[in-house]
Amino acid sequence: MANATQFVLPQGFRFGATKAGLKKSGRTDFALIVADAPASAAAAFTANRVTAAPLIIDKQNLRASGSKVRVVAINAGNANCAAGQAGLDAARATCDAAAKLFACTPEEVFPSSTGIIGVPLPAEKLVAALPGLAASLGAQFDHFQQVAQAILTTDLVEKTAYARIAVKGDDGTEREVRIAATGKGSGMIHPQLVPHATMLVYVLTDAAIEPTVLQQYLNASIELSFNRISVDGDTSTNDTVLLLASGASGAVIGAGHADFAAALTQVCTSLARQIVADGEGITHVVELRINGAASDADALKVAKAIAHSPLVKTAWAGGDPNWGRLMAAIGYSGAEVDPDRIDIRFGDLQICSNGGRAAEFDEKAAHDYIAQTEFAVNIELNRGSGSCVFWTTDLTHGYISINADYST
Amino acid sequence: MANATQFVLPQGFRFGATKAGLKKSGRTDFALIVADAPASAAAAFTANRVTAAPLIIDKQNLRASGSKVRVVAINAGNANCAAGQAGLDAARATCDAAAKLFACTPEEVFPSSTGIIGVPLPAEKLVAALPGLAASLGAQFDHFQQVAQAILTTDLVEKTAYARIAVKGDDGTEREVRIAATGKGSGMIHPQLVPHATMLVYVLTDAAIEPTVLQQYLNASIELSFNRISVDGDTSTNDTVLLLASGASGAVIGAGHADFAAALTQVCTSLARQIVADGEGITHVVELRINGAASDADALKVAKAIAHSPLVKTAWAGGDPNWGRLMAAIGYSGAEVDPDRIDIRFGDLQICSNGGRAAEFDEKAAHDYIAQTEFAVNIELNRGSGSCVFWTTDLTHGYISINADYST
Numbered sequence: 001m002a003n004a005t006q007f008v009l010p011q012g013f014r015f016g017a018t019k020a021g022l023k024k025s026g027r028t029d030f031a032l033i034v035a036d037a038p039a040s041a042a043a044a045f046t047a048n049r050v051t052a053a054p055l056i057i058d059k060q061n062l063r064a065s066g067s068k069v070r071v072v073a074i075n076a077g078n079a080n081c082a083a084g085q086a087g088l089d090a091a092r093a094t095c096d097a098a099a100k101l102f103a104c105t106p107e108e109v110f111p112s113s114t115g116i117i118g119v120p121l122p123a124e125k126l127v128a129a130l131p132g133l134a135a136s137l138g139a140q141f142d143h144f145q146q147v148a149q150a151i152l153t154t155d156l157v158e159k160t161a162y163a164r165i166a167v168k169g170d171d172g173t174e175r176e177v178r179i180a181a182t183g184k185g186s187g188m189i190h191p192q193l194v195p196h197a198t199m200l201v202y203v204l205t206d207a208a209i210e211p212t213v214l215q216q217y218l219n220a221s222i223e224l225s226f227n228r229i230s231v232d233g234d235t236s237t238n239d240t241v242l243l244l245a246s247g248a249s250g251a252v253i254g255a256g257h258a259d260f261a262a263a264l265t266q267v268c269t270s271l272a273r274q275i276v277a278d279g280e281g282i283t284h285v286v287e288l289r290i291n292g293a294a295s296d297a298d299a300l301k302v303a304k305a306i307a308h309s310p311l312v313k314t315a316w317a318g319g320d321p322n323w324g325r326l327m328a329a330i331g332y333s334g335a336e337v338d339p340d341r342i343d344i345r346f347g348d349l350q351i352c353s354n355g356g357r358a359a360e361f362d363e364k365a366a367h368d369y370i371a372q373t374e375f376a377v378n379i380e381l382n383r384g385s386g387s388c389v390f391w392t393t394d395l396t397h398g399y400i401s402i403n404a405d406y407s408t
Numbered sequence: 409m410a411n412a413t414q415f416v417l418p419q420g421f422r423f424g425a426t427k428a429g430l431k432k433s434g435r436t437d438f439a440l441i442v443a444d445a446p447a448s449a450a451a452a453f454t455a456n457r458v459t460a461a462p463l464i465i466d467k468q469n470l471r472a473s474g475s476k477v478r479v480v481a482i483n484a485g486n487a488n489c490a491a492g493q494a495g496l497d498a499a500r501a502t503c504d505a506a507a508k509l510f511a512c513t514p515e516e517v518f519p520s521s522t523g524i525i526g527v528p529l530p531a532e533k534l535v536a537a538l539p540g541l542a543a544s545l546g547a548q549f550d551h552f553q554q555v556a557q558a559i560l561t562t563d564l565v566e567k568t569a570y571a572r573i574a575v576k577g578d579d580g581t582e583r584e585v586r587i588a589a590t591g592k593g594s595g596m597i598h599p600q601l602v603p604h605a606t607m608l609v610y611v612l613t614d615a616a617i618e619p620t621v622l623q624q625y626l627n628a629s630i631e632l633s634f635n636r637i638s639v640d641g642d643t644s645t646n647d648t649v650l651l652l653a654s655g656a657s658g659a660v661i662g663a664g665h666a667d668f669a670a671a672l673t674q675v676c677t678s679l680a681r682q683i684v685a686d687g688e689g690i691t692h693v694v695e696l697r698i699n700g701a702a703s704d705a706d707a708l709k710v711a712k713a714i715a716h717s718p719l720v721k722t723a724w725a726g727g728d729p730n731w732g733r734l735m736a737a738i739g740y741s742g743a744e745v746d747p748d749r750i751d752i753r754f755g756d757l758q759i760c761s762n763g764g765r766a767a768e769f770d771e772k773a774a775h776d777y778i779a780q781t782e783f784a785v786n787i788e789l790n791r792g793s794g795s796c797v798f799w800t801t802d803l804t805h806g807y808i809s810i811n812a813d814y815s816t
Contacts, residue, residue, distance in 0.1 A: 047740065048736060048739040048740045049738075049739040049740070049745050049747065050735045050736060050738060050739025050740075050745070050747045050763075051739070051747075079732070081732065081735070081736075082731075082732055082735045082747070082760070082763055082764055082765070083764055083765070084748065084762065084763060084764035086764070087764075116730075116732060117730075117732025117733065117735060117736060118730075118731055118732035118735065118760070118764070118765050119732075119765070120765070187719065188719055188733075188736065232718040232719060233716070233717075233718065234717050234718060234719045234733075234736060234737070234740075235736070235739075235740040236736060237732075237735070237736045237739055308641070308716075309641075309642050310640040310641065310642060310718070310803070310807070310811070311595065311596055311640060311642045311811055314807070314808055314811035314812045315811065315812065317808065317812040318811070318812030320812065322524075322525075322526075323490075323526055324487070324489065324490055324524060324525025324526035324527075324645075325525065325596075325642075327458045327489070327490045327525060327526065327645070328456060328458060328489075328525060328596065328642060328643070328644060328645045329642070330457075330458060331456040331457040331458025331459070331643075331645055332455070332456045332457070332458075332642075332643040337457050337458070339457065339458045339459075339490070340492065352490070352526070354492065355458075355490055355492060356490055356491055356492035356494075356495075356526070357490070357491070357526050357527070357528070395718070395808065396808060396812075397805050397808050397809075399718070399722070400722055400725065400803065400804060400805050400808060401805075403718070403719055403722035403723065403726070404722045404723065404725045404726030404728065404804075
């Protein structure tokens with residue numbers, strides 16, 4: 001990716017972060033994204049039936065505000081999930097305090113939380129930090145980076161993505177539309193967003209787009225990005241993707257704008273891959289390319305079975321070209337498969353042909369190939385024209401270390 | 409469990425094992441169970457669409473022989489899976505050689521294989537070892553133990569279970585019916601046997617039971633035992649459960665014999681729990697008791713989601729009473745749940761009440777409880793009367809070490 005500093009941020013937004021005292025590490029843990037005027041909003045939330053309090057409030061607020069958002073208030077260090085009425089009260093208290101400060105309605109505030117589940121969120125810490133945070137907001141690149149940093153939990157690196165497109169306005173003049181996004185997520189990563197998102201993602205654009213059209217763009221992009229990744233197969237209670245359109249560029253975008261759709265998908269895919277690459281304890285990023293499935297849905301079943309197999313993922317961790325574990329996962333995926341027609345390649349290396357060890361299988365070459373930090377596994381089912389691309393990781397001692405000692 | 413040596417084995421069978429040279433460790437790797445006369449057989453195999461060659465041959469042979477088995481030939485060290493025609497040929501060569509040696513038809517031979525997938529099975533090693541092995545068979549307890557040992561792969565301990573019941577014969581005399589079972593399995597353990605089984609299990613009885621009735625007993629017992637365990641969520645290509653009835657006790661058992669059904673289920677459950685307790689790298693065995701589900705099927709969905717969650721399993725490894733991860737897994741299980749009505753207890757310790765942290769939650773006590781080698785997690789969904797009991801394990805550094813370096 002090109003150097004981020006050559007990009008400029010979408011107009012119409014200000015950013016900032018501070019230390020509210022939620023992270024034990026003492027790092028920044030409370031961030032704001034504030035639109036100068038109510039922005040069009042589209043959102044997607046986790047399919048988990050246990051959903052965190054902020055997601056419940058977010059859905060109510062979007063409905064009440066007609067999908068308009070002024071303030072996004074994000075805390076890390078506490079997921080505000082499984083906390084009952086106290087959780088809902090905490091999320092509402094944050095909305096009320098932010099609404100007063102920014103002279104909007106509480107329904108135009110979009111709260112987000114990430115961190116440990118089951119511990120009541122101390123909203124008073126957020127409310128106390130709000131005035132100082134509001135005074136520090138800015139529209140510079142550094143301010144955006146502050147948000148990217150504050151929302152991290154077990155993530156090791158900030159995740160941001162950018163795009164710019166030229167859009168011809170009604171008056172014939174060309175205007176620049178910018179897209180910027182940031183997100184977090186490292187463990188409990190297997191988004192199933194509805195319309196399909198422990199991942200928190202915020203995508204901003206300065207195009208003018210109606211909320212219903214904005215939602216269509218978001219759904220299409222999510223399906224090819226965040227719904228195509230898995231770190232550990234655990235679908236979070238807090239997954240959220242929010243897309244805001246400020247309209248500050250002066251460019252109006254309706255349905256079916258191919259350039260905008262492509263730019264949005266590019267930004268979402270970049271962020272999705274960054275989330276996988278920062279997966280908890282991972283040492284390899286694997287691109288799964290499933291082809292020849294009976295349907296796209298079947299291709300996705302195969303990809304997910306492989307992405308969730310501890311045996312496949314530990315083999316990758318060890319640089320072990322044990323393709324038999326891939327065959328087992330394909331077999332129990334639920335997809336229609338004819339075992340004797342399955343071909344597997346690691347990159348360009350033929351590993352398995354017609355369901356058996358390929359004549360040209362070279363164990364040393366295969367080991368060297370998958371010892372790389374990033375590699376591709378190509379599965380050809382020879383059943384039909386269904387396909388998908390999916391990104392996942394290995395499963396390492398690092399993942400165990402991180403997760404066997406989280407809340408203590 | 410009582411000391412195994414106080415039991416005696418079912419009559420009508422002989423046992424033995426030898427070194428055919430398949431295990432790199434040089435340990436015994438080829439075992440025989442031979443019925444004195446063709447025994448009634450019932451079997452269950454993996455639901456994985458990629459199935460090993462011996463399973464394909466077994467199904468053909470059972471059909472051809474009218475569910476009669478003389479010889480069970482089991483090798484460890486090679487799964488004979490994903491090996492195409494060569495795999496089928498290898499399994500058949502073993503059957504042919506055993507049939508000649510024991511003067512039966514090749515269709516009365518039941519081959520089984522476990523070990524690495526995708527490497528052609530050197531049947532010539534088995535065929536060469538057969539005469540010596542046949543000469544060494546015996547009906548003593550030590551001979552049965554030889555089988556239990558030879559079939560192990562990454563297992564650390566032998567697994568056997570026994571039961572005896574008194575059955576009143578047609579002539580009014582009481583006869584003793586014995587059941588003995590042995591099995592192996594440590595990784596790739598998430599049996600989905602059809603009628604639902606990397607697990608190889610051999611259950612033997614000296615009752616006289618027709619094959620169709622025998623199959624009904626087996627199906628019922630499997631549903632409550634082997635289909636209620638998971639180590640890593642990977643469903644194997646080789647899972648097999650075989651039940652043989654020699655009739656040598658002289659006791660005839662028809663359908664609906666409650667004592668026999670109970671004894672069989674007890675033996676299967678004991679073996680299933682032993683397989684979990686010997687799971688790859690595990691340090692804790694967890695009994696999940698799901699109650700109050702909308703249906704038994706829903707209860708099983710919840711149990712499986714928990715049993716497959718890397719986040720829940722790593723928390724257990726660390727003795728971390730992070731019940732929020734349990735809530736997340738319950739939420740994405742696909743079961744009908746009302747998050748605000750979920751109660752969770754670790755043993756008798758109340759952890760979560762009405763979907764939130766219980767007032768009496770004592771983190772230290774909870775930690776101490778789950779630091780035990782075996783513990784119970786009770787989930788009450790308060791939705792209906794569906795329930796299940798399920799056994800699973802934690803996920804540790806040991807599992808990663810074992811599986812990141814298997815075939816190399």
